[in-house]
Amino acid sequence: MAAMFPIPSSDQSAQIEVAAAGEVLRERHQQPMSVLHLDSGRVLLGVREEGVMRHQLGVVEGPFWLDAATALLDQPCALDMVADTRVQLRRMPLDEFKHTFDGLPKAAQRLLRDMATGYCQQTELAVSRLAQDAEARCAQWLLRHAHSCEDGGLRVTLHQRKRLIAAQLGIAPETLSRVLRHLREHGLIAGTGNVLSLPQPRALQMVAGV
Incomplete structure (x- = not known):
């Protein structure tokens, strides 16, 4: 999704932020009013318990949209996201993100929605399996x-x-x-x-x- 939603450095709607390693960027079940783009650095994805990333389900490196899938589907964050290294982020308001999405060709919108749905379903399955385990x-x-x-x-x-x-x-x-x-x-x-x-x-x- 990073390629389809580029954020130019001159985009004033996206606030540039820096986070240290160990900082929690997103929490499960959180319904943020912005979307995070990881410019650089590495982020752990998983399930935290008692302040610790107890179950790691993935790791991503920038450039990467951290929560674009759930944002597109108006769903809360499916995973906890914790900076594994010092990271640089851009925080785009949710309405601005959706406005950008609406400007894409219809075929691209359908493709991205399908990808987002598949990602969210796989994530829910992985989290439910943790509970089953x-x-x-x-x-x-x-x-x-x-x-x-x-x-x-x-x-x-x-x-x-x-x-x-x-x-x-x-x-x-x-x-x-x-x-x-x-x-x-x-x-x-x-x-x-x-x-x-x-x-x-x-x-x-x-x-x-x-």
């Missing part, structure tokens, strides 16, 4: 630590804090809490406190992929 790891851990009860069911006693369990699973504590809540809503775990019962072990095995 976390669920699978959590389910595997629960089954591995389960013990039989007198009533014939399975039970898990959490001897460690959730933060330590999350570290073992390679996920953030809030991700573990979200996964456990999801499993509870689907009736795969029950109980409160440090003792959890597994009322549907076969279904939990399916989630775990075993």
